[in-house]
Amino acid sequence: MNKGKKVITIYDIAEALNLSPSTVSRGLKDHPLLKKETIRKIKTAAIKLGYRRNKFASNLRQKQSFTIGVLVPKLNSYFMSSVISGIEKITNQNEYGLLINQSQESVGQEISCVKTLFDSHIDGLLVSLAYDTKDLDHFSCMMEKNIPIVFFDRVTNCVGCMSIVIDNYKAGYEATTHLIEQGCSNIIHLTGNLLRNVYADRLHGYSQALTDHGITFDQNRVIAGDLSGNGAKTIVQKLLQMKPRPDAIFAANDTSAVSIMLELIQAGIKIPEEISVVGFNNDPISRVITPQLTTIDYPAIEMGELAATSLINKLKSTQTNSISSMVLQHSLIVRDSSLKNKPKN
């Protein structure tokens, strides 16, 4: 395979110019000790001969790959693809390659992906954890070799690692407070695996908001599921049978919120009159469903850009900077699905 024309190396350039390979190597990267004239000659010849640097040889020697690994639970969600789009933008600008893997929400896959990425000699790693990851043992190979890791969205405490997040606690608090202010008092919270900070924090915010407004937190009103929207029918059936019927639902993502809404509508329930709904993420679907879904705007692209920028800075600076966590701004977007008081158009 790959048997095209002859590969041009620095040796070919050296020979053509009657110079040594080392001079050519230096010339190609503007070494200050070389004569300007020589550098010009080398570069001209390189272009004329169609020279391309062999990254393997270069990486082997320099022990750097200029490649960043990305490990996410799932690629095909609006949120995650936006994050990755942001990451790609930055890494591309900085001439880093991007090696992307998905854990498919399983620790097993996550472990195997980390191994693969490690073997690929990535310079740094961007991670959002799988649904059921419990510990970080599988990342130890990276840490031992001082390969910096930046976690984003689904993060974890980890000495020496950096985290990019939004204030999920506050967001949960705001969403819940909004519902309470709309007159809701019997609020269901749909959440995911509480091992994950995003869900635990949102739940915590929800709980605190209730308490702060004189509503007692009730464990039975918290439903933890996979948030994929698959179980919506069952959940709605369950909700409608609860003794004091819930008057609001705060879901930890838009996908599940929308699925629930569709089921509620199917069951003849009026939104928001009978039940208000608030989601999370501000996916496109939230703007499209009727009534439009109140949700938390999550700056996905910015998160990707920031995560990538932070990692690259860490790679470029020799000094260990001490920032361990950065929090991006979210915002509550109020739409019709939760507006009980005000008149709808």
Add this chain to the structure above:
Amino acid sequence: MNKGKKVITIYDIAEALNLSPSTVSRGLKDHPLLKKETIRKIKTAAIKLGYRRNKFASNLRQKQSFTIGVLVPKLNSYFMSSVISGIEKITNQNEYGLLINQSQESVGQEISCVKTLFDSHIDGLLVSLAYDTKDLDHFSCMMEKNIPIVFFDRVTNCVGCMSIVIDNYKAGYEATTHLIEQGCSNIIHLTGNLLRNVYADRLHGYSQALTDHGITFDQNRVIAGDLSGNGAKTIVQKLLQMKPRPDAIFAANDTSAVSIMLELIQAGIKIPEEISVVGFNNDPISRVITPQLTTIDYPAIEMGELAATSLINKLKSTQTNSISSMVLQHSLIVRDSSLKNKPKN
């Protein structure tokens, strides 16, 4: 940077076992000429010492990277992230790395990304073309070195390259025919850059369906735009001013279809009674909008899997197989946005 513990090489294993590095190298990859016992010893020692193969050295020698490049217009769409999810699944199974770049819908970026990927010595390339790419000159570096390219979705004719597509002509034909069968005769078609096969073919199918049903094709009823949904307001204004008012819209993607629908609803137009709408892609939003959007189901994940599988097969087989194009199955999904005749629930 990266100054962790000592790196273990095959030389360390060789020394520990009193063997030669070449034997260790062979043992690690189950060379048939080695004694089984020796292989076992080598592997055991490798694990005990924490050996990791250095891909750079290996790739340098073998002139292969076991890495596949992916170049797409935009990462952050439901369709594209699904395709990539499919690609990742296959490449991961086959132990290939994935280097992903986005052209941001611009030829300029596309050219620069191809250069980057070429310099990264990818073994093969998966491409969906940017919005305004006119020729394939920038891919010639790949072709000269016999690096196989598989195009998907937005493809182009190219000797020696492979294409994975759906039958866009037929899909356009079916969508239009469906509208005609619902009694529509004044059908607008919203399309993108006609340089791209996907749009040209859908337009062609639309046009042929009209002709086949005795409706004359009218260039004024074709609106070519960016399909991002941004110009929806302007387009709807324009539509509502047309002399015989259109009774249907066939949009080349769901995003624009939904944006148009929202504007139509805003303008007090009843869907589908006054204007029917059909989209393309079967994005999640199509199921969520009211009325639900009739659309063409596009097997995105399967397309990703097939593209990756085809490329890997091509890499593994020495013989040049002759398949130049594969067509995946699409399907028309009829929903309320186009059902004029039948009663709605």
Add this chain to the structure above:
DNA sequence: TCCGAAATTGCAACCGATTGCGTAAAGTTT
């Protein structure tokens, strides 16, 4: 017990770029 075939393993060159150190060439100073 000796010989050749078969089974194992080692030697050494190689992939292509990088870089510490040494040296030759050019320029300065007095």
Add this chain to the structure above:
DNA sequence: AAACTTTACGCAATCGGTTGCAATTTCGGA
């Protein structure tokens, strides 16, 4: 013109794994 800096470039080792071919060991058979 001798002695000393600068400036510019070359030598050769190195990164770690791979592989064609040679060398050594093993073993069956005579």
